[in-house]
Amino acid sequence: MVIIMEKEADVKQIEQIIDKLDKFGFSVHRSTGVDHTVLGVIGDTAKIDPRDLQVLPGVADAHRISAPYKMVSREFKHNDTLIKIKDITIGAEEIVVMAGPCSVESEEQIMTIAEKVSSDGATILRGGAFKPRSSPYSFQGMGEKGLKLLRKAADKYNLLLITEAMDKEQISVVSEYADILQVGARNMQNFTFLKALGQVRIPIFLKRGIAATIEEWLMSAEYILSGGNQNVILCERGIRTFETYTRNTLDLSAIPIVKKLSHLPIVSDPSHGTGLRDKVIPMARASVAAGADGLMVEVHHDPENAKSDGAQSLFPEQFSELMKQIRGIAKVINRKIR
Amino acid sequence: MVIIMEKEADVKQIEQIIDKLDKFGFSVHRSTGVDHTVLGVIGDTAKIDPRDLQVLPGVADAHRISAPYKMVSREFKHNDTLIKIKDITIGAEEIVVMAGPCSVESEEQIMTIAEKVSSDGATILRGGAFKPRSSPYSFQGMGEKGLKLLRKAADKYNLLLITEAMDKEQISVVSEYADILQVGARNMQNFTFLKALGQVRIPIFLKRGIAATIEEWLMSAEYILSGGNQNVILCERGIRTFETYTRNTLDLSAIPIVKKLSHLPIVSDPSHGTGLRDKVIPMARASVAAGADGLMVEVHHDPENAKSDGAQSLFPEQFSELMKQIRGIAKVINRKIR
Amino acid sequence: MVIIMEKEADVKQIEQIIDKLDKFGFSVHRSTGVDHTVLGVIGDTAKIDPRDLQVLPGVADAHRISAPYKMVSREFKHNDTLIKIKDITIGAEEIVVMAGPCSVESEEQIMTIAEKVSSDGATILRGGAFKPRSSPYSFQGMGEKGLKLLRKAADKYNLLLITEAMDKEQISVVSEYADILQVGARNMQNFTFLKALGQVRIPIFLKRGIAATIEEWLMSAEYILSGGNQNVILCERGIRTFETYTRNTLDLSAIPIVKKLSHLPIVSDPSHGTGLRDKVIPMARASVAAGADGLMVEVHHDPENAKSDGAQSLFPEQFSELMKQIRGIAKVINRKIR
């Protein structure tokens, strides 16, 4: 943390600030310039809110030098985190594809879709049993019965399973069936949930909040890592902008940024990122080109009758086409897709 | 719901849509114009996502006519909801003032502040015992011990108590001590929490999410009302915009809009809305002028040493000044403040 | 400007930066701390983009200490700028009211409206003759013929006249008729226009861009002041947010912020700020309560047949009611309205 004093700041004001920081256990390095005195604060400044310093008398400005997160940063851990589950590794040379319906609706539905996506090269089945819906009147998911169907389909077609838990109470039941536990965008700052996820060992798939900055997202991951669970996969799924043609705006620049700031793997979700079936293929290609470690894509054998998110689910033949195209792109950047 | 067919839509496409809607239990009124066929969908369309219709072959556009919420709407209940707790009524002629520190820190602190705000005319004590913090390394609140101190201070100075619960597990302990249960902005779409809040009877203070539209906010209130709890107070606390000078942008136009769309009372929080102590007084005045039913204001007897949100907490003498100014404004619009 | 070097920055990197800044004519104050070397840059740093320093090898961060604007800042000129035009002073105790139609449409229309708003206490007539429209197919205004009608109406009812010029070519014709020249939100960063406005002496009414930060807005004012024209009035007219119920979100916190950062007067436009007639009165009251130096309000004697912006124009009787209400609020904060 660097604190820049106002030109007119007097000695008493400067000393008050040094005393205050000293009381909190920080060392302060004082440097007297021609115009401004600058104070360098040494210690674990992640605990201080710069705004609390900015309002003190005599202070012109206060800035963090180091990021507020630690364990998620590449400075803390230099090498990429590889998340190994059975025979799949997320974050390595192979780009993983997670595919499946928005919600599990019936045994027939999930079996049909799982067979399809597996045969095209997806290695992880996605599908929701507990559904966060903005309306209390919308389909809320099949619950544990859905989890059982998802597991059955994943096992039959040799897929890993990723599915969402909506709060800390659902962690244990979801962990019983799934290989990866998904945290939805609206839960990115559900802090009691994040703390509980630090206590378990199942890999966590942490979606970016719809209006979250990358720093806030990494801070949420920090909650999980600092709690003890090192297995976090980040997922860019679109942020809210003024554009209304798409459901969200997929922020692909988050991919190279996260790769630089953090050692955690990052996956792109062009289905939620666009909300429109015919935009999923180009944005999936672009995600791979931008360096994503994986894709999450919604696929439905009958999207027009899907109980949720039909508008953004690919038809099976579109998914085959997508797989073909991204394999070509992966090769160009020295990665591969099964 | 109104569905506008494309100019080129053929009879088969139109009939497929009618069949589909019929299957879901809707009646359809068909009107054939010169250019476009328009289908009026009759029934409980809150269950349908217009996007699912927009992607069907032959559909040019689909729009909801009625709002997706029901029980929170003024159409559903014409008269203002009045929330009576002991001798206080929220939503009536009197504008209520909720004041206190961001977090309870000690007995001495909360007693000092409660005495002060009570003597100036506040009728509800605010203060957090469970604190949602974006960093796992920040002060996380005193927990139940803090709730006890808050209750003690409220009782001693004849104040009601409002405090936050962070998830459904904390509902019972917070309800034991508080008169009003606060739901933070980041929890506005924590749906399992909202469902649980519908099952209890304590009044709920529902903050607007930082990037939420008013419709989404009302949908979250709908979760609580449709669950059975009619006592919801809405709180505008600032939305995220590109402006960085303030912490958030207090959207005061939300006040007259909510008053028109809904029967629920609405309170303004200029402390979180601006994040800056010296902007709180003008924005509190503006909130009252815009028609708010109440104010929530952070006050601390020693803001420079507050454990959280010191930068936006008023000094005690500023709070006295604020109360004086808003009393004058309330009178102009035929309301009053104690 | 303060430059914070990385922990690992070596002497050569530090010296390269000092050399570079030296070459541009800056003095550098170097301070060696335990972890980081901090460089204080002395001189006119408004010319440097901090991003250009942030990317240099060895640099951890670079921040401006002083604002990038000078002449618009309160540090530069301590006292409020008062803009005197005939018998009206903008920025003084009296809050000025600018009222009239969106566009001048005919002599009868503008005379009717001017008479009305004048009799209620407005002192400045507003109305557009050159209209910036997002569609080339919308009504584009009456042009110079409209300016003549506006002047005639203003003179007859003893009002000042404010109207918009859309580019530098229109400055001279607008200056011939108007007392104040309005720059629209979409032109806030039309830099060749801003430069030309610095060369004239007519007071400029500079609307905030729909996605502009306050700093960018003040930088645009700086263009005008640094060109030689000190008579700038700022106008908050709403910013774009995710809320769709209103046309824009009126950012009233901009009022106390601008009053602190700058000596220039600030006016609020609740008509464009909300886009909805029935939200104009509460937001006009709130603007006055927040400390605005003036209001700009659209009024039409027959809004349902207005050629533009009818939806946000007040009926004459609503304008009378608004004037009554804001007079009461002005008194509470020791200001007055004619």
Add this chain to the structure above:
Amino acid sequence: MVIIMEKEADVKQIEQIIDKLDKFGFSVHRSTGVDHTVLGVIGDTAKIDPRDLQVLPGVADAHRISAPYKMVSREFKHNDTLIKIKDITIGAEEIVVMAGPCSVESEEQIMTIAEKVSSDGATILRGGAFKPRSSPYSFQGMGEKGLKLLRKAADKYNLLLITEAMDKEQISVVSEYADILQVGARNMQNFTFLKALGQVRIPIFLKRGIAATIEEWLMSAEYILSGGNQNVILCERGIRTFETYTRNTLDLSAIPIVKKLSHLPIVSDPSHGTGLRDKVIPMARASVAAGADGLMVEVHHDPENAKSDGAQSLFPEQFSELMKQIRGIAKVINRKIR
């Protein structure tokens, strides 16, 4: 346009609306449903603002069916617009690369860079002579002298030249030297400029405004096409979001959306889109993968001493690497790069 009447709307209200629309020259198709009467408005509704209808008594809602733009739409012109300049065609199978410095600074600089980018396969030289800068104290460009140097460099290395004009007065001088005239993001809604651009024949490169929706952007293009100039190239260059790590957020989904809605070619500018040199290569790859017809990239032989935008300019060797990578991606999607 479809107008949905309120349930309680009476016959008189319906007839008033029909009369009003009739007076403006529209035919109205009336359809009486069980709950709501729906009016279909037939004629050139691009002239009507739906908000003006929404506020009329008895109206529940009013929506446009057709887009407000015409000539830019794919409905109006089915085939892709190809813009042929000398031996280059923009919008065809070949993806064009526009490269060069932010600003022309000297003959040596522009010659060095032009030689470099030409040898790597760029076919169009970019560089600014008139620079829109948010600060009046920043480098404002070399003016016409710069245009001469740009032309000289382009001719020597067999490149086309694209450069910016800042207002209608600069059109003629820029047209004298350049092959393509660039309109900056801040000028996207400078309507007098857009009208003047409709009168000339030089191809226009129209950047998206920083907070513009795709519809607003296409409406700005409509100004130029409806004025008579069919040669418009759209450029996605990043929109403002809450993310501060990047300068802007490059909205790559705009590429497939524009390709669907319009026949005009679309180019991506990852340099302004990210503002950070090391993010340009992955986002350039992603742009090609998403279907862009071209790239605009800033390259400087000595970015650390560039007079503007050094932080986002590629080093020459980075540009060579970028060209190599995007050639591979182009092949996968059946396009090519020289």
